Amino acid sequence: MRMGRPREFDAEMALDQAMEVFWRHGYEGATIAQLTEAMGINPPSLYACFGNKEGLLKAALDRYTKLRGAWMEEVVAAATARDVAERMLMGIADKQTDPANPPGCLLVQGGIACGTGSENVPFELAARRAQNEDQLRDRFVRAKAEGDLKSTSDPAALARYVSAVSVGMGVMASSGADREALRQVADVAVQAVEAQSARK
Amino acid sequence: MRMGRPREFDAEMALDQAMEVFWRHGYEGATIAQLTEAMGINPPSLYACFGNKEGLLKAALDRYTKLRGAWMEEVVAAATARDVAERMLMGIADKQTDPANPPGCLLVQGGIACGTGSENVPFELAARRAQNEDQLRDRFVRAKAEGDLKSTSDPAALARYVSAVSVGMGVMASSGADREALRQVADVAVQAVEAQSARK
DNA sequence: CCACATCTGTAGTGAACACTACATATTTGG
DNA sequence: CCAAATATGTAGTGTTCACTACAGATGTGG
Numbered sequence: 111m112r113m114g115r116p117r118e119f120d121a122e123m124a125l126d127q128a129m130e131v132f133w134r135h136g137y138e139g140a141t142i143a144q145l146t147e148a149m150g151i152n153p154p155s156l157y158a159c160f161g162n163k164e165g166l167l168k169a170a171l172d173r174y175t176k177l178r179g180a181w182m183e184e185v186v187a188a189a190t191a192r193d194v195a196e197r198m199l200m201g202i203a204d205k206q207t208d209p210a211n212p213p214g215c216l217l218v219q220g221g222i223a224c225g226t227g228s229e230n231v232p233f234e235l236a237a238r239r240a241q242n243e244d245q246l247r248d249r250f251v252r253a254k255a256e257g258d259l260k261s262t263s264d265p266a267a268l269a270r271y272v273s274a275v276s277v278g279m280g281v282m283a284s285s286g287a288d289r290e291a292l293r294q295v296a297d298v299a300v301q302a303v304e305a306q307s308a309r310k
Numbered sequence: 311m312r313m314g315r316p317r318e319f320d321a322e323m324a325l326d327q328a329m330e331v332f333w334r335h336g337y338e339g340a341t342i343a344q345l346t347e348a349m350g351i352n353p354p355s356l357y358a359c360f361g362n363k364e365g366l367l368k369a370a371l372d373r374y375t376k377l378r379g380a381w382m383e384e385v386v387a388a389a390t391a392r393d394v395a396e397r398m399l400m401g402i403a404d405k406q407t408d409p410a411n412p413p414g415c416l417l418v419q420g421g422i423a424c425g426t427g428s429e430n431v432p433f434e435l436a437a438r439r440a441q442n443e444d445q446l447r448d449r450f451v452r453a454k455a456e457g458d459l460k461s462t463s464d465p466a467a468l469a470r471y472v473s474a475v476s477v478g479m480g481v482m483a484s485s486g487a488d489r490e491a492l493r494q495v496a497d498v499a500v501q502a503v504e505a506q507s508a509r510k
Numbered sequence: 511c512c513a514c515a516t517c518t519g520t521a522g523t524g525a526a527c528a529c530t531a532c533a534t535a536t537t538t539g540g
Numbered sequence: 541c542c543a544a545a546t547a548t549g550t551a552g553t554g555t556t557c558a559c560t561a562c563a564g565a566t567g568t569g570g
Contacts, residue, residue: 114516115566138338139425142558152519153559163558214422222481223419225339236485267494270487274478274495281422281477282470285436294467295474302502314546315536342528352549353529359547363528 121159122173124149129170134212137167137221137231167220168234174216175238181205182245191253194246195272195303199296202276206283207292214284218277243273263306275299321359322373324349329370334412337367337421337431367420368434374416375438381405382445391453394446395472395503399496402476406483407492414484418477443473463506475499 127148131140142163146153160166185201188194206214217239221231250265259265279292327348331340342363346353360366385401388394406414417439421431450465459465479492 113568114514115518115568117517118566134423135425136338136421136423138336139423139428141425141556143556144426154520154561155518157559158517218481219423221336222414222422222484223334223336223339225335225341226344228339232485239485264494267491267498270482270491271475271495271498274482274499275471275474276478277481278474278476278478281418281481282474284422285432285439287470291467291470294464295471298467298471298502298506299474299499300502301505302498302500305501305505306498313538314544315538315548317547318536341526343526354531354550355548357529 117155117159119149119151119155124151124159125166125170125173128166129174129216130212132167132170133214133216133219136219137163138224138228164228164231167231171216171220171234171238175241178242182242186245186249190258190307191250191268192300192304192307194249194253196296196300198246198272199275199279199299200293202279203289203292203296206280207287207289212284213286215277215280218280219284239273239277242276243269246272257308259306260308268303268306271302272299317355317359319349319351319355324351324359325370325373328366329374329416330412332367332370333414333416333419336419337363338424338428364428364431367431371416371420371434371438375441378442382442386445386449390458390507391450391468392500392504392507394449394453396496396500398446398472399475399479399499400493402479403489403492403496406480407487407489412484413486415477415480418480419484439473439477442476443469446472457508459506460508468503468506471502472499 127150128145131145131148134140135144142153142156145163145166146156149156156166160169181201185198186194188197202215205211212219217235220235221228222235224231247266247269250259250263250268253259254261254263254265259268275295279287279295282295283292327350328345331345331348334340335344342353342356345363345366346356349356356366360369381401385398386394388397402415405411412419417435420435421428422435424431447466447469450459450463450468453459454461454463454465459468475495479487479495482495483492
């Protein structure tokens with residue numbers, strides 16, 4: 111098997127840069143010129159490595175969810191449903207206002223509505239958000255089984271609620287909300303989960 | 311004063327059609343060709359009437375917020391902070407899944423992230439969302455003064471919370487969540503406001 | 511050192527975009 | 541009926557977009 115000339119850039123480092131461009135400008139707003147410049151490569155290298163613009167987005171999303179996957183494990187490891195919600199939402203308040211990243215969440219900023227030819231981008235993002243929601247739901251199912259949540263609680267609805275608040279906070283962060291403002295939202299939001307807890 | 315040839319289309323009806331295109335595809339995803347076709351006019355008529363694409367968006371946003379303004383009045387007319395939140399969020403669950411409109415909310419679908427040259431579109435949308443939030447905050451300030459909310463409650467934080475949930479629900483609606491799912495989210499969300507109520 | 515495979519940089523490609531020049535049509539004021 | 545003013549439809553304009561042809565560079569296997 112012949113090997114040919116080796117690639118001169120690091121694919122993961124390049125992906126990190128692409129991720130940031132999509133994060134800041136959205137899928138449609140990000141241009142190949144911006145992406146290649148941020149990645150430090152030329153268009154042919156991008157297309158040889160990732161197929162096309164949408165392939166690059168998917169690779170960036172994979173990397174994003176992989177990085178966040180470890181954190182989500184910490185979140186669902188909290189002792190109670192209430193603590194899961196608090197750890198999740200407070201963590202999001204911090205992450206979405208971390209100056210090391212663009213504000214908000216890539217799974218929202220990436221593209222909520224797209225034009226003709228990119229219709230599946232919003233679906234792709236929604237599918238990744240749904241993964242987080244499923245993880246939360248499973249955790250809340252367990253919490254209900256453990257008697258941590260009321261017997262009348264709906265774990266799926268609770269997970270969807272926490273997911274909705276997360277998304278809403280992401281949009282606010284991207285439009286300038288600061289960390290303190292998001293933490294206040296998280297603080298109020300947790301009280302709804304608390305109201306579903308079996309023990310006061 | 312010379313009058314010239316009168317316009318052959320109704321500006322408000324044309325705006326309604328443009329609004330729907332922006333709502334479905336976002337600002338960047340909507341093309342002038344799609345807009346003119348939906349509006350039933352040709353590009354020169356569009357530019358003569360609205361200036362440019364961004365001017366058309368602003369006009370559509372004005373119309374959208376005007377239409378929703380009446381409904382917001384009903385929302386804040388509810389008797390208690392809790393009822394305000396419930397009326398708001400349940401109404402949003404219904405509106406965002408109304409088959410007469412595209413799913414979700416124009417103030418979110420319009421554009422959360424945009425590319426170079428459209429940077430102020432997200433700001434424009436955020437400003438309109440902030441108007442609703444201010445309206446809610448004023449209502450919650452009153453609720454606190456009336457003793458309806460606890461003396462420890464933060465009306466601004468509560469308003470920001472309800473606004474965040476609304477936005478999150480909008481994103482969910484646009485990615486396929488049905489009315490029942492959104493109502494469940496609203497139901498949970500209201501409990502946080504209930505927890506801030508003075509009387510159980 | 512050679513044949514081949516893969517990568518890289520330059521320099522484009524056609525298509526789609528927002529926007530407009532211009533000729534024509536339809537109104538009002540005199 | 542004429543002149544000025546505004547609207548309309550046709551048919552473009554230049555620009556930017558995602559994407560690629562191609563030639564040269566750099567590696568591996570024999």
